[in-house]
Structures are given as structure tokens and as C-alpha cells.
Amino acid sequence: MLEPGDLLALAFDREAGVAVASRTACLDLSGDPVSVVHEVEQELRPRWVWWDRSTADRLAAAGLVVDRCWDILIAHRLQVGGWSTSIAEVWAHLHGLDPQTVPQMGQMDLLATADEGHDVDQPSRPDGHLRPEWIAGAWSESPVRRMRWASLTLESASSQIAQLEAKDSSGRLRSTARSESAAELLCAELERDGLPIDETEAVRIIGDASGPRPRTYAEEDAARARRDHEVLQLLDPPQDVNLRNPADVKAMLRRSGLDLPDTRAWRLEQLRGTDPLIDALLKWRKDERIATTYGWGWLDENVAGGRLRGSWTSADGAAGRMTASAGLHNLPAPMRPAVAAEPGHRFVRADLGQIEPRVLAAVSGDPALIEATREADLYRPVAHRLGVSREIAKVAVLGAMYGATTGESAGALQGLQRSYPTAMQLLEHAAERGRLGEDVFTIGGRRVRMGGGASPDGDIERARSAAASRGRYARNALIQGAAAEFFKVWAVLVRRRLRPFGATVVLCLHDELLVQVPEAAGQEAADAMVHAIGEAAHHWSPQPDVRFVADVSIIRRWSEAKA
DNA sequence: ATCGTAGGCGCC
DNA sequence: AAAGGGCGCCTACGAT
Numbered sequence: 001m002l003e004p005g006d007l008l009a010l011a012f013d014r015e016a017g018v019a020v021a022s023r024t025a026c027l028d029l030s031g032d033p034v035s036v037v038h039e040v041e042q043e044l045r046p047r048w049v050w051w052d053r054s055t056a057d058r059l060a061a062a063g064l065v066v067d068r069c070w071d072i073l074i075a076h077r078l079q080v081g082g083w084s085t086s087i088a089e090v091w092a093h094l095h096g097l098d099p100q101t102v103p104q105m106g107q108m109d110l111l112a113t114a115d116e117g118h119d120v121d122q123p124s125r126p127d128g129h130l131r132p133e134w135i136a137g138a139w140s141e142s143p144v145r146r147m148r149w150a151s152l153t154l155e156s157a158s159s160q161i162a163q164l165e166a167k168d169s170s171g172r173l174r175s176t177a178r179s180e181s182a183a184e185l186l187c188a189e190l191e192r193d194g195l196p197i198d199e200t201e202a203v204r205i206i207g208d209a210s211g212p213r214p215r216t217y218a219e220e221d222a223a224r225a226r227r228d229h230e231v232l233q234l235l236d237p238p239q240d241v242n243l244r245n246p247a248d249v250k251a252m253l254r255r256s257g258l259d260l261p262d263t264r265a266w267r268l269e270q271l272r273g274t275d276p277l278i279d280a281l282l283k284w285r286k287d288e289r290i291a292t293t294y295g296w297g298w299l300d301e302n303v304a305g306g307r308l309r310g311s312w313t314s315a316d317g318a319a320g321r322m323t324a325s326a327g328l329h330n331l332p333a334p335m336r337p338a339v340a341a342e343p344g345h346r347f348v349r350a351d352l353g354q355i356e357p358r359v360l361a362a363v364s365g366d367p368a369l370i371e372a373t374r375e376a377d378l379y380r381p382v383a384h385r386l387g388v389s390r391e392i393a394k395v396a397v398l399g400a401m402y403g404a405t406t407g408e409s410a411g412a413l414q415g416l417q418r419s420y421p422t423a424m425q426l427l428e429h430a431a432e433r434g435r436l437g438e439d440v441f442t443i444g445g446r447r448v449r450m451g452g453g454a455s456p457d458g459d460i461e462r463a464r465s466a467a468a469s470r471g472r473y474a475r476n477a478l479i480q481g482a483a484a485e486f487f488k489v490w491a492v493l494v495r496r497r498l499r500p501f502g503a504t505v506v507l508c509l510h511d512e513l514l515v516q517v518p519e520a521a522g523q524e525a526a527d528a529m530v531h532a533i534g535e536a537a538h539h540w541s542p543q544p545d546v547r548f549v550a551d552v553s554i555i556r557r558w559s560e561a562k563a
Numbered sequence: 564a565t566c567g568t569a570g571g572c573g574c575c
Numbered sequence: 576a577a578a579g580g581g582c583g584c585c586t587a588c589g590a591t
Contacts, residue, residue, distance in 0.1 A: 242586095242587085244571095244585085244586050244587070245570095245586080245587060245588090246569090246570050246571065246586095246587085247570090247587090248587095262570075262571090263570090263571080264570085264571070264572085264578085265571080265572065266577085266578060267578090285571085285572075286572095288572095288585090289571095289572065289573065289585080292584085292585055292586080293572090293573075293583090293584060293585060294573085310583095316582080317581060317582060318580095318581070318582095319580090319581070321575090321581065321582075322582095323581095323582055323583075324582090324583085325583065325584085326583090327573085327574090327583080327584085328583095329573090329574060329575075329582065329583070330572085330573040330574035330575085330582075330583060330584080331573080331574075332572095332573055332574080333573090333574085389576095391576060392576075394576085395576050395577065398577090398579080398580095399576095399577080399579065401579090401580080402579035402580045403579055403580070404577075404578080404579040404580095472579065472580065473580070473581090475579095475580080476579080476580035476581075477580080477581090479580090480575095480580065480581060509574080509575065510574085510575045510581090510582095511575070512575080
């Protein structure tokens, strides 16, 4: 029988059945696959191994909760960068097969012929590649196939772990692969559960911004024309301007005596109050945003049964941030009152404070910056040390991490280099690699691809600008990527530690977690979320003395959180 | 018609 | 205070 051990490969298909493979046994478990997995989870607490998100999705759909896992594709992407990959490619990689010869799904018919005389109950073909039809689902068709699939899953993970440890003896890569795997599982659950929405409130907000729900296309056009008219009526010689065309808007403003390089909001915002046209245009854009992106169509398409659902990826961004669709990551502030805990429940919202400079202190090991993290407001000691205002210090630190070169922060940059040389050197080194087109690596071991080096010929100015852009990108990726890794360690710990309270994570937002919890458990859950920060830092931070802080509140609506 | 790109804005 | 990094999603537009 199965014994307590670390890795336990899982071939799970609710309809077909379930097989598991450990180092000592391989079983096709008959009966109810859901209760079987549940029992094994409770009794053995294994680290479940699977190939990709499809297993996480199946577990989520079955309502199964497991804690520890290893997602082979997630671990692979961590090492090769943000490129898409597949089971077939990772298999080929692990077995030293030529990636060019990986069979495609479209070739299945041809392969079936070429396969004649071979045992199609074997997962791999004579040439060593995995059978595409197995990957597509044929692995689950019989007990023997399920067991073979579980076995090769375990073998693949084991050899992947061996390769990964040979590359990184610190164990950091392995640790990142674990937390990133759990984050991928969390994404499957976020996708299934969605974010609680008070639909009545959502309807009210959308109605206020874009007018009542149109019943016909004509009504929709009329509402659109009404919004446009608020701006166009201010034009002295009456003109027909397409407000949705930036070039037209720029020309319109020039005719009104405003010559601007572009029409971006921050630029117009500085002119607010100087010209009614500017104010009207800014209001038009806010309303237009709600009407087009977060209006009736958005509500119909993404909100159902009191939940806003979108797709979640755990590391889609270049530097490994989580991404989400359907507005989950960019819901305008005026719409946030619609995000409301369900009856009898509360949200616990926690966001990591000043996460990027604290992460910079951790990954660089800069002693002076580590010292600054001891303060709840890190920018204060930095300002004191530089002899500048807090605001200037903040802009300078952020500018150093984003690659700003001009403006007020440029002066303070000198001071940063003198006071925090270790941190600044780390950033500068990353920027230099980026300019040269060389990949950089986050502290957790994620490869960030720089996509092609310097172009050999052509416009020198363009090449210079592209190199500078890559430099800024690399500089930021190191920090943003590390922050994303730390955040995910925290998020998956919260998922596990808060489960006894009946709490579920309902939103992950780069440095912010929103958890829904039964009303009575609010305070305990909030305390546990704060405690999990220290635990996450213990797991993740290369520097034990770096302090991470959070702002936590127990609220009914997302909008109630502090500004 | 369908595609990719650019400008723009929402959030972090 | 400056306008730098990331993503998703909108519209318009030029190329195919």
C-alpha cells in the first residue's frame, strides 16, 4: 500500500478514475475518485505531482482541496522563461529529445498509421516522444493506462527535480517551484469561485456612469451621442470630432490653442480648471471607460450568481506576476463598492506595504536598506539619510527601480548610489544585462527573457532606445518578479492557514489579498493573515532581518478599505 | 474580413 | 513628484 512519502503522482479524471504512483507503489484506485483523493490527502499529506493546470482544474471542479503540489509545467516555465510550453515539449526536454521532432496534435492520423504493430497501451512512441492522443486524454481510458500515466508523471517530476537541483544547490528554485505550483492551484480555485459581487449595487453604479440599460441599439447610440455632446457643445466653431480617435482629439485641442505632445490623462489633469473643454474631456473619458469596458456588456458577460469570474494565470507576466481577466485586476475605484461580502460574511483585506523597496533590500542584501525596512514607513529613514523630503526620497527609490532618468528624482539618485550602493549596483547590473539583451533571473530563479539582443544594423538611435528600454525592463523585472514570488508564497500560505476558519481567498492583486470569511472569524482570520507574512518571509527572504508590513482591515465592501 | 499595432486608460 | 515598469481591454487604423 501507499506509505507516507514526499511525492505522489496523480492521474485524476473524475469520470474515468484515478491512479496514483509513489516511489514504492502504483495503484489504480477504484471506487469514488473524489473520496479516494480526499482520504489520501488527509492520511498521507503528500506532495501531489501533476503535469499541468488541467489536473488543478479537475480537482477544483470536484471540490477537492489539497495543500501541497508540484506542477511540472509550472516548474519548467520557471526555468525557461515566460514562454508557453506543453507536456510534449517538457517530456522531450526531460528525455533529451530534439524539440523540433515533438509530434503535433494535427499529425495524429499519420502517427496512428506509423504506429501499426506497436503497443498503443504504452504512453511513449518508439521514437521516445509521448503519444499526443495520450496527452489529449487517452491516458485515462483504462486502469493500466492510468497507472502508466501516473508512473511516468512521477518519473518526470523526479528527473525534473534532479535537474533543477543540479542547477541550483541552494534549493531556492525547488522552493519557488513549490509555491508557484500551489499558486497555480489557487488560480484554478479563483477561477471556479469568482469574486463576490453585489449585483444591485453594480447596476446602480453602471447606471450612474453610463445611463440606464439600453434596450435597443438605437438607445445605445443615443446614450453615446449624449456623452459626446457634453464635450462637442463647447467647441466654438461647431466641429465634428471623433473623441475616440486620439489624433482627432489632439488636433481639436490644438485648434483651441492647446498644443500638447499627446492627450494623456495625467497631462490633461494638470490643465484641469484652465479650460472647460479639458474638464469635459476628462469626465467624458471616465464615463466612456465604464460604458465601454465595465458597463452592461461587462456585467452580462462576467457576472453571474453574484460572482465576477475571469480567467487566472499564476505567472503570465514577463516577470511572473499573476494576471486576471474580466477586470479583476483593473476594476475602477468607483466600481469597488459593488464588491461585497456575502450575507453572514466579511472580507479581510490585507496589502503589503512598500513591497518593492523591501524586496529590493531582501534580494540585494544592502545593509542600510535592510535597516530602513525596520520602519513602518521605509521612505522616512531613506529621506533622512539622503537629506531630502520624504516625497523626493520615495520618487527617487521608485525611479531607481523603474529606471527613471529625468526629473526631480535624478538628483536624488546620486544620493541613493552613495547611501545604498549594494542595492543600486544590483539594479544597475540588471539594467546592463538587459541592455545587452542577456536574460536576467529573479531571486527565486525565474528566467526573464530579454527577447533578442542588440539589432546588428539599422537605425542607431532606435537601437539605443530599444536597449535603454530593455535596461529599464530588466531592472524592474528583478524587483517586480521577486515581489510576485514573495506575494505568492504569502497567498498560498493564507489559503492553507485560513481554511480552518472557513475562509477563502477571493482576490489576488499583486500586493493585496482579499479573503472572504464567516463574520465571527474575521479577527482570527485577520491575525492569521498578518502572521502568514512573517512565515512567508521566513520561507522566501534571503535576508532574515528584512521587515515586511501590511495594512489589514475587516470590511463588508472592498471600497471600505483605507485609501 | 481579419490581423497586428498604437494610443489610451484602468489597476498594481 | 514624475510621467519610469507590468497587465487587460477599449477604439481606430493600416496592412494583409
